[in-house]
């Protein structure tokens with residue numbers, strides 16, 4: 001893979017398509033939208049389009065979200081260049097896969113250590129906090145306006161858990177600082193896109209936390225949300241997202257587990273660890289995966305049996 005400049009690749013392409021990964025998160029949406037708005041501003045004559053699944057409402061922090069193409073039933077057009085952002089492998093760029101395969105050139109911008117180098121050109125920086133950080137370094141600073149800066153800031157905020165994770169470095173903070181000088185409304189962006197919850201969502205989370213139980217002498221906490229719970233509070237599966245983070249903040253625990261019922265006998269399990277337990281290896285034994293301190297898996301059948309097995313595995317690592 002050659003590391004030619006993104007700007008050169010964009011300048012020499014007659015048309016540009018942009019996409020990211022399935023179920024787009026803040027960094028994916030932020031990086032796709034930042035590049036899209038940049039091309040629209042700097043090369044106004046150049047045909048450019050973003051293809052993504054419809055992002056969650058809370059990610060609408062700046063102009064342009066309504067310009068995303070989310071209808072993948074239309075006949076696929078061929079773009080000369082496709083830029084794929086925040087996407088580690090080809091199976092992750094569904095539903096845009098066909099569009100990308102029609103492009104003459106594919107350029108990847110990413111920060112996943114597990115990137116499979118599926119493109120001939122691009123920049124993959126595993127040490128970067130976010131794809132937005134990698135992208136910022138590829139753009140011309142003076143052409144970044146408030147809109148573009150806001151999209152970049154969104155990705156950095158979300159992939160660093162609001163500037164907390166170890167991948168958030170001095171360089172990340174310097175970039176965030178430059179973006180602030182462009183007029184990003186940081187407090188509003190962080191509150192609205194990261195922390196804000198609906199009344200129904202807060203009630204569901206409160207209920208699930210109240211029902212949580214401690215295991216292993218208080219070293220492990222878990223709670224379960226069933227379909228009936230979600231129906232009772234009028235929320236969908238997406239809206240249970242902040243729950244594991246609340247459990248993780250319980251003083252004294254080493255591992256937090258949240259199980260969400262997705263079908264009659266199917267549960268999605270999310271796990272977090274503080275510093276000792278490798279939850280990725282535990283989830284891997286159930287066919288899942290993730291990072292050392294944040295992982296997940298899906299279990300079918302008896303949930304209490306699975307939780308018993310998991311807590312036994314946690315105990316071995318404490």
Ligand SMILES: [Mn+2]
Nearest residue numbers: 027086131159
């Ligand atoms: Mn990312």
